[in-house]
Amino acid sequence: MTAESVNTADLYDERGEDIQSIAIQFESLGGRTHFSGQARTVRCFEDNALLKSVVSTPGEGAILVVDGGGSLSRALMGDMIAEIAVSNGWSGVIINGAIRDREAISGLPLGVKALGSNPRKSTKTGAGETDVELTLDGVTIRPGAMVYCDPDGVLVER
DSSP, X not given: OOGGGOOHHHHHHHHGGXXXXXXXXXXXXXXXXXXXXXXXXXXXXXXXXXXXXXXXXXXXXXXXXXXXXXXXXXXXXXXXXXXXXXXXXXXXXXXXXXXXXXXXXXXSSXXXXXXXXXXXXXXXXXXXXXXXXEEETTEEEOTTOEEEEETTEXXXXX
């Protein structure tokens, strides 16, 4: 099964409680609806400097999981950062927060899940943490864990 063809419902049926399901109702906003890869993580709040720094490194098919605290007040990613992620080989980005430039992002070969959009820019102080364990909706995401996404949702290996 390739990353583009993973169906999360079938994967859950196969693995059951051995895999975790994030119940947050992320919107599918990127040009790729089905994507999977190993997790890299960022925790930041309304500041995207660390997110940009991480996607500026080789992604090697990974998924960047960003805990933005659920804030919709400022966008953590726009089309320019999404294009950087594409050029560096990232499979996708999951943001517990907002993006901007959603029309441009929808045309890129990148999986993007976020809570919504807001045209307001983020701050850029560099506040936050990278490669840390995150918990979203009670689901623990460890750096290196496999993450699977499609329009039905997000699954994370335990």
